[in-house]
Amino acid sequence: MQRIINNCDEVVEDMLKGFERCHHDLIRVDENNPRVVISKEATKKRKVGIVTGGGSGHKPAFIGYCGKNMVDAVAVGEIFSSPTAKSFYDAFCAVDQGMGVACLYGNYAGDNMNVKMAMELAEDDDIVVKTVVANDDVASADKADRTKRRGVAGEIFMWKVGGAKAAMGASLDEVIAAAQKAIDHTRSVGVGLSPCTIPANGKPNFTIEEGTMEFGIGHHGEPGIKVEKLGTAKEMAKEMTRLVIEDKPFKAGSEVAVLVSGLGATPVMEQYIFFEEVAKLLEEQGICIYKSYVGNYFTSLEMNGVTLTIMELDEELKECVDMEVETMGMTQLARR
Template sequence: MQRFINNPDDIVDETVAGFVRAHSDMVKLDAENNRVVLSQWAGEKDRVGIVTGGGSGHEPAFIGYTGKNMVDATAVGELFSSPTAKSFHDCIKAANGGAGVAVLYGNYAGDNMNVKMAAKMAKRDGIEVKTVVANDDVCSAPATEREKRRGVAGEIMMWKIGGAKAATGASLDEVIATAQKAIDNCRSVGVGLGPCTLPAVGHPNFEIEPGKMEVGIGHHGEPGTRVEELKTANEVADDMTRIVLDDHNLPAGTEVAVLVSGLGATPVDELYVLFDRMASQIEAAGLKVYKAYVGNYFTSLEMVGATLTVLALDDELKPLLDMDTACPGF
């Protein structure tokens, strides 16, 4: 394992310490819980607070999207594990400015359970909490069972738009409705070419034979829908675009935002190669690429692979996506 590590048990603490130190103009540690990263703007009076959280190892997600007009408080879990209910609860308390708190998170069993418990605890504190559960990962369940799908890189779009909506002074119900619309308008797919290794485990979390790829892979190596021969970049881009657009079924003329993220060890140039072909296919389908993000936005340690997220825009979402932010992840 060719990696920069000390004691594997300390990686998350050390990552968070380095993160808040590097970006102290935008974020800080919670005074009492070092698994809670706060925006310097958290708790602004009468503004809806935005909370998220998730396992570590996906940097810059989740902590990197904490900041101005974005997420106010982010709960930090162990590598690939949910944060605790206590950390989500501490996030809710810190993000609360009296107008309620929107918890915008991904659909994983641990996160679902811990957010629910945290919301109950916050209710006893007198804080109004509502949630949106991201489920943009097309291959993780059929369209008829969308509520079973996992949340992946579309969460970044949900946080961006939810945070911007809160910044406009919208009510909790309005923020929730808009964040829900943002994730409902997202579809994502991942393709894996190589596994990653949790340092405490010491061996890869799954296998991909040389010359093969896994289509529909999840952010923790969850199995995809098929393993097949590794194709050319253009063929992979075509497959990914088709999977997303077939499920999306958008009317011609729709403007979209496109996010192509590396999974950790894919060269950045190849993400642009994929994007160029995807954008051509998206436009060939009669859609218009309004905005694009290409880079390492939501990773899985040193997994080799990429994800595509397509967000359908409308007149409400466009200015929210365009609103200025200050967070380390963008």
């Protein structure tokens, strides 16, 4: 296992120390809970608090989206494991200013359970918490079972929209409605070309044969819907775009935001090659790309592979997407 670590059982602690030191202008670690990261902007003005949380190993997700006009506090889990209920609760407490907290997270059993427990604790403190549960991964369950689907890179759009809305001074219900709209308008799918290794395990807990790809893979190596011969970028883009477009469905004339993310070890060069193929397919179908993101936005340690996420936009979502944001994972100036 070729890794740059000190102790395989302390990678999250060690990473958080470096993260806080590097980004001390943007975030701080909660002094009472080393598994909660808080934006330095979180309570600078009175607004709805935006919280998320999830397992580690997906950087920039989740802590990399903590900062100005995006996420206010993040509960941090072990590698590929849910944060504790206590960490979600502490995150709620850190950012609540009496306007309530929007907890925007992904649909995984551990996260669902721990968020629920944290909300019960918050209720005792009269902190109002409402949730949006991301379920953008079309490969993780049939459309009829959409509530069973996992949240993947579409969460980034959910945070971007929720964070922007809160920064504009919206109420908790308005923030929740916008974040829910964002994820309802979003679909994703991923393809894996090589597995990854949890440091404490020391070897991959799944395999992808050379010359094949796992179509529909999850962010923790959850099996996809099929194993296929490794295709060209064009072939991958065609099948992935088809799945995503048909599921929603996205229609001619609509405007979308597109996010292509590498899974960790994918050269960024290849992500642009893949994006170009996706963009040509969308163009052919009359779907207009309003804004695009290509890069390592939501990874799975050193997995090789790529995810495609598309969100249909309306005027409200465009305004949110365009807002200036400053985080480790995404910084953009206000749109000119």
